[in-house]
Amino acid sequence: MEEPRIGVYICWCGTNIAKMVDVEYIAEEVKKLQNVVVSRNYKYMCSDPGQDLIIKDIKENNLNRIVVSACSPRIHELTFRKALENAGLNSYLFEMANIREHVSWVHTDRKEATEKAKSLVMAAIKRVGFHESLAKRSVEINPASLIIGGGIAGLTAALEIADTGKQVYLIEKKNSLGGNLAFVDLSFPDLSSVKQILDPKIEKINKHPNIKVFLNTEIDEIFGYVGNFETKLFENTKSEETLKFGNIIVATGLKPFDPSVIPEYAYGKLPDVITSIEFEKMLKEGIIRTKAGKEPKNIGIIHCVGSRNNKYNEYCSRTCCATGLKYANQLRDALPEAGIYELYGDMRVFGKGCEEFYTQTSRKDIVFMMFDQRNDLPKIKANTSKKDFNMIIEINEKLSGEELNIPVDMVVLMVGAQAQDNAKDISHAVGISMCGNAFYIERHPKLDPVATTTDGVYIVGSCQGPKGIIDSVSQTRAAVSRILGTIAKGSVQVEVTTAVVNEDVCCGCQTCISVCPYTAISFNPEKNISVVNEVLCKGCGTCGSACPTGAIRSRHFTDLQILSQIEGIMSLELEEV
Amino acid sequence: MSFEPKIVSFLCNWCSYTGADLAGTSRMKYAANIRIIRVMCSGRVDPTFVLKAFREGADGVLICGCHPGDCHYHEGNYKCLRRYKLLTKYIKQMGIDDKRLRLEWISASEGKQFAELANEMAETLRNLGPANIKDKLDFFQKTKSVNEDENVEKEKMEAI
Ligand code: FES
Numbered sequence: 001m002e003e004p005r006i007g008v009y010i011c012w013c014g015t016n017i018a019k020m021v022d023v024e025y026i027a028e029e030v031k032k033l034q035n036v037v038v039s040r041n042y043k044y045m046c047s048d049p050g051q052d053l054i055i056k057d058i059k060e061n062n063l064n065r066i067v068v069s070a071c072s073p074r075i076h077e078l079t080f081r082k083a084l085e086n087a088g089l090n091s092y093l094f095e096m097a098n099i100r101e102h103v104s105w106v107h108t109d110r111k112e113a114t115e116k117a118k119s120l121v122m123a124a125i126k127r128v129g130f131h132e133s134l135a136k137r138s139v140e141i142n143p144a145s146l147i148i149g150g151g152i153a154g155l156t157a158a159l160e161i162a163d164t165g166k167q168v169y170l171i172e173k174k175n176s177l178g179g180n181l182a183f184v185d186l187s188f189p190d191l192s193s194v195k196q197i198l199d200p201k202i203e204k205i206n207k208h209p210n211i212k213v214f215l216n217t218e219i220d221e222i223f224g225y226v227g228n229f230e231t232k233l234f235e236n237t238k239s240e241e242t243l244k245f246g247n248i249i250v251a252t253g254l255k256p257f258d259p260s261v262i263p264e265y266a267y268g269k270l271p272d273v274i275t276s277i278e279f280e281k282m283l284k285e286g287i288i289r290t291k292a293g294k295e296p297k298n299i300g301i302i303h304c305v306g307s308r309n310n311k312y313n314e315y316c317s318r319t320c321c322a323t324g325l326k327y328a329n330q331l332r333d334a335l336p337e338a339g340i341y342e343l344y345g346d347m348r349v350f351g352k353g354c355e356e357f358y359t360q361t362s363r364k365d366i367v368f369m370m371f372d373q374r375n376d377l378p379k380i381k382a383n384t385s386k387k388d389f390n391m392i393i394e395i396n397e398k399l400s401g402e403e404l405n406i407p408v409d410m411v412v413l414m415v416g417a418q419a420q421d422n423a424k425d426i427s428h429a430v431g432i433s434m435c436g437n438a439f440y441i442e443r444h445p446k447l448d449p450v451a452t453t454t455d456g457v458y459i460v461g462s463c464q465g466p467k468g469i470i471d472s473v474s475q476t477r478a479a480v481s482r483i484l485g486t487i488a489k490g491s492v493q494v495e496v497t498t499a500v501v502n503e504d505v506c507c508g509c510q511t512c513i514s515v516c517p518y519t520a521i522s523f524n525p526e527k528n529i530s531v532v533n534e535v536l537c538k539g540c541g542t543c544g545s546a547c548p549t550g551a552i553r554s555r556h557f558t559d560l561q562i563l564s565q566i567e568g569i570m571s572l573e574l575e576e577v
Numbered sequence: 578m579s580f581e582p583k584i585v586s587f588l589c590n591w592c593s594y595t596g597a598d599l600a601g602t603s604r605m606k607y608a609a610n611i612r613i614i615r616v617m618c619s620g621r622v623d624p625t626f627v628l629k630a631f632r633e634g635a636d637g638v639l640i641c642g643c644h645p646g647d648c649h650y651h652e653g654n655y656k657c658l659r660r661y662k663l664l665t666k667y668i669k670q671m672g673i674d675d676k677r678l679r680l681e682w683i684s685a686s687e688g689k690q691f692a693e694l695a696n697e698m699a700e701t702l703r704n705l706g707p708a709n710i711k712d713k714l715d716f717f718q719k720t721k722s723v724n725e726d727e728n729v730e731k732e733k734m735e736a737i
Pocket of ligand 1: 589590591592593617618619620641642643647648649650652653654
């Protein structure tokens with residue numbers, strides 16, 4: 001192996017790292033280490049000038065190993081690997097030390113933080129000396145796509161892809177397309193008909209030569225990797241079909257919150273307390289009546305039901321405020337004389353045209369009342385004394401500071417959004433992660449918001465977090481453009497951090513075969529050795545740690561690389577600076 | 578100055594490392610004793626990595642992986658769990674308190690849990706005191722080489 005010539009770059013990340021870690025000191029210190037040829041600190045390593053610095057140094061100083069000490073490799077490892085490639089160096093001759101997420105952002109003592117950062121940089125320097133050039137493998141992309149979920153996001157994706165002449169498989173677990181929107185009458189803020197958005201799409205999809213729709217179908221397990229996925233479908237549990245596709249869009253949407261768990265609202269106990277979903281149905285049918293068949297004289301609309309409250313869901317469901325205002329408008333048109341009360345914690349009507357919509361609505365003789373969303377929810381009670389209204393809402397009105405009793409005949413609960421019940425099953429099937437609320441996690445919220453950590457799998461619409469039609473469609477089109485891009489290229493480069501067997505050392509014990517989760521290792525009886533199938537291997541490294549002779553090497557996570565990283569990490573005392 | 582333990586920690590890329598990153602992006606504060614090494618899966622954690630960390634002077638070793646059933650590679654964390662159980666027995670035999678080696682499940686959303694775990698483990702190890710394995714082994718090696726030298730001397734003497 002050639003002698004390592006290492007370049008080390010310590011990033012300030014503006015003040016994000018530099019205020020807690022003495023970057024200049026570390027850069028000076030590591031200069032003393034063997035094989036470190038260049039050591040610098042710079043404000044923003046990920047910026048173009050930062051990357052150019054590396055490229056220039058590689059060329060001028062003949063560097064053959066690079067360490068960047070900055071943010072998490074999950075954010076910028078690829079950025080810097082590309083810089084190495086641009087300088088003509090193999091991108092795997094690079095290692096990152098995470099001194100932002102794992103140091104400067106989580107520690108409060110500058111001395112300790114600096115010491116820790118230094119040890120992580122030392123570890124990276126030790127490790128990178130053992131890095132090897134790895135050749136990327138190029139795999140062909142199957143131009144077909146699988147779309148899971150037939151709501152507005154899934155429908156948009158299907159049409160966008162199919163219209164370019166590519167095959168689409170659209171899977172829907174229910175017996176019809178349209179998702180949650182199929183039950184919605186008008187959309188905000190323009191009060192346009194949802195039917196007019198949805199129906200033409202569904203019609204087109206049903207006739208489209210490039211789209212195959214599977215209703216009543218759920219995904220079980222998906223095999224393969226980007227460009228070459230495969231699954232077996234059981235439609236109506238009758239026919240079995242094997243599908244092959246290159247990319248996946250997960251568009252499984254949301255589930256409405258069940259308000260019966262909120263005691264204050266008496267949902268399920270008082271018949272005229274209904275959810276926004278149920279009210280939407282009334283609006284669609286054009287008949288607004290109480291359970292007793294009477295036209296309601298006074299209607300309360302309660303916001304943030306199950307949202308923005310630690311007892312239920314902490315997050316904002318993002319569409320309910322504007323939907324609540326939409327109801328006020330529709331009610332005012334249908335029942336000009338009715339009393340309409342909007343009870344809210346905070347009014348959050350963001351987005352283009354939405355604040356204007358709020359202002360317009362407030363001029364329509366609607367009463368707005370504010371309550372404490374976290375600590376003091378209004379209470380809905382049956383009215384037993386008088387006959388001309390059946391319920392009372394008790395509210396501590398925040399703006400006036402008064403305790404008020406509002407007589408009503410109907411209450412609409414603006415229920416929030418939750419992840420689907422089968423969110424976990426789907427996440428396992430496609431290999432993506434969920435956040436604490438069971439919504440799916442994107443690769444990076446700002447830099448890569450529709451991709452996931454599994455190449456070829458994209459998340460769009462409310463399965464990633466509650467959102468309205470506009471955002472869902474934008475996300476979907478973003479994911480579609482990503483997919484069409486890879487299809488146009490025809491192939492993608494995939495990681496080659498797979499396992500390899502050293503034939504001379506392998507003793508043929510087959511332990512690796514028994515631990516491999518992908519049956520990627522087979523036995524060659526003639527040579528009495530194990531053989532790894534690189535296409536099937538996903539590089540988890542389990543075989544490497546089970547191999548008793550050390551014959552298996554997990555590329556880029558070799559024993560030598562990790563052991564030297566441990567040495568580097570431990571080569572400093574905590575106390576000394 | 579009070580004793581500050583050194584903890585080497587192996588985190589799987591998909592859940593636990595992401596969870597530790599989340600602790601960072603959420604600006605949660607925790608003790609600086611822990612140093613993280615990324616592996617693709619907790620199943621990659623070879624027992625020799627753990628022993629090496631102790632050998633190099635770690636006072637504690639923490640392995641984190643995805644929750645049972647959530648491993649990105651299906652069952653790497655179960656493999657890790659089995660190895661961990663054996664390894665705990667083994668290190669006990671070597672005179673290392675088994676509280677010095679921990680295996681915990683941290684999901685990508687459990688930044689808070691990770692921060693708490695880091696604090697908790699640092700506190701446990703502060704109370705346990707230094708592991709001193711490096712010193713012991715270094716001493717052992719030194720005396721061994723001294724003995725060897727003596728033997729050589731003896732042989733020389735005999736030869737004379
Ligand atoms: S990937 Fe996290 S434990 Fe296997």
